[in-house]
Amino acid sequence: MTTAVSSLLATLPGDRYTDPENFRREQERIFETAWFCAVRSADLDKPGAYRTVQVGRESVLITRNRRGGLRAFLNVCRHRGARLCTEQAGQVRRSLQCPYHAWTYDLDGALTAAPNLTRMPDVDRASYGLHTVELREWLGYAWVCLAAEPPSFEETVMDGVAERLGGDEVIGHYGIESLALGRRRTYDVAANWKLIVENFMECYHCATIHPELTEVLPEFADGFAAQYYTGHGPAFADEAEGFTVDGGAGFARLPGVPDTHDRRYYALTIRPQVFVNLVPDHVIVHRMIPLAQDRTVVECDWLYAPEVVASGADVSHSVELFHRVNLQDFDACERTQPAMASRAYRKGGVLVPSEHHIGDFHTWVTEQLADPD
Numbered sequence: 001m002t003t004a005v006s007s008l009l010a011t012l013p014g015d016r017y018t019d020p021e022n023f024r025r026e027q028e029r030i031f032e033t034a035w036f037c038a039v040r041s042a043d044l045d046k047p048g049a050y051r052t053v054q055v056g057r058e059s060v061l062i063t064r065n066r067r068g069g070l071r072a073f074l075n076v077c078r079h080r081g082a083r084l085c086t087e088q089a090g091q092v093r094r095s096l097q098c099p100y101h102a103w104t105y106d107l108d109g110a111l112t113a114a115p116n117l118t119r120m121p122d123v124d125r126a127s128y129g130l131h132t133v134e135l136r137e138w139l140g141y142a143w144v145c146l147a148a149e150p151p152s153f154e155e156t157v158m159d160g161v162a163e164r165l166g167g168d169e170v171i172g173h174y175g176i177e178s179l180a181l182g183r184r185r186t187y188d189v190a191a192n193w194k195l196i197v198e199n200f201m202e203c204y205h206c207a208t209i210h211p212e213l214t215e216v217l218p219e220f221a222d223g224f225a226a227q228y229y230t231g232h233g234p235a236f237a238d239e240a241e242g243f244t245v246d247g248g249a250g251f252a253r254l255p256g257v258p259d260t261h262d263r264r265y266y267a268l269t270i271r272p273q274v275f276v277n278l279v280p281d282h283v284i285v286h287r288m289i290p291l292a293q294d295r296t297v298v299e300c301d302w303l304y305a306p307e308v309v310a311s312g313a314d315v316s317h318s319v320e321l322f323h324r325v326n327l328q329d330f331d332a333c334e335r336t337q338p339a340m341a342s343r344a345y346r347k348g349g350v351l352v353p354s355e356h357h358i359g360d361f362h363t364w365v366t367e368q369l370a371d372p373d
């Protein structure tokens with residue numbers, strides 16, 4: 001009798017999804033070390049706009065300064081450590097004032113005023129600015145890195161995108177940085193972030209839980225995800241006019257998308273916390289914000305040509321397709337999460353051949369957590 005054991009790979013063991021200490025290590029060695037896609041640049045639309053985002057164990061404050069540039073800081077007052085901005089988003093005129101004793105910082109993080117400052121010569125303004133965080137803009141998003149010496153953005157972010165899409169130039173076809181936000185949905189998912197990544201990477205589940213998606217992308221019914229291959233985009237069904245919930249027409253093809261990429265769907269994971277979905281008339285970007293070993297907030301943006309959004313066109317048919325996919329996927333992840341703590345999953349499960357590429361993700365995570373030699 002032959003067995004199929006050789007075609008199976010082990011998953012991670014269950015405690016890697018449930019252990020708070022393992023999650024703390026992931027925060028330190030992954031989310032506080034890698035480039036983290038924090039906010040959409042256009043959400044900070046004018047000087048004084050700010051957002052706060054949880055990155056690993058830190059709250060990061062991102063502002064637009066008077067000159068129109070983006071800056072990032074640790075959201076911690078230099079006086080006695082109060083959270084400087086307690087809201088997720090806001091708008092100030094020209095400075096950020098701590099709600100505790102009113103130390104005041106300009107939009108570049110410099111300490112500009114404090115009660116009785118002139119009578120406290122030891123408080124040197126230049127020494128008590130906010131701690132800055134490295135920030136890089138790409139694809140219309142602000143990516144931040146908490147590492148003292150950030151890894152190369154080109155090598156750890158951009159090269160991976162080019163490799164998955166089969167060329168440096170492919171992501172540029174979609175002009176993502178100049179698209180406009182058509183819709184945003186935020187999902188609070190009771191699952192470990194790695195379950196969400198693994199789920200996004202495979203399509204073995206597509207035939208079971210994604211009836212609308214497999215209708216538009218019939219190849220997905222076979223269980224092999226776009227991410228199983230390099231540079232491959234499944235074709236739309238012949239009868240599908242667009243990437244919409246009912247197969248109805250979408251919008252005009254984005255101007256840079258070549259014929260080779262028309263009527264096709266591409267997807268990629270940017271480690272550690274971003275998914276990008278590319279179709280001819282729109283782009284969907286997911287950003288995960290892992291908050292606990294069993295809780296991950298996912299912000300999902302549907303991006304369209306600026307003229308589509310400006311015209312007030314109804315984007316709900318395309319939004320609805322991937323919104324349903326998201327709900328179906330996150331529901332599956334939430335059903336999996338409690339079972340990670342079961343004795344039945346102590347040693348983990350198995351990856352079938354169409355899931356083998358998930359093993360690379362597991363290897364990457366394990367490497368990040370390993371102690372340096």
Ligand code: FES
Pocket residue numbers: 077078079080081082098099100101102103
């Ligand atoms: S803690 Fe911010 S001003 Fe005192």
Ligand SMILES: [Fe+2]
Pocket residue numbers: 199200205206210325329
């Ligand atoms: Fe899915």
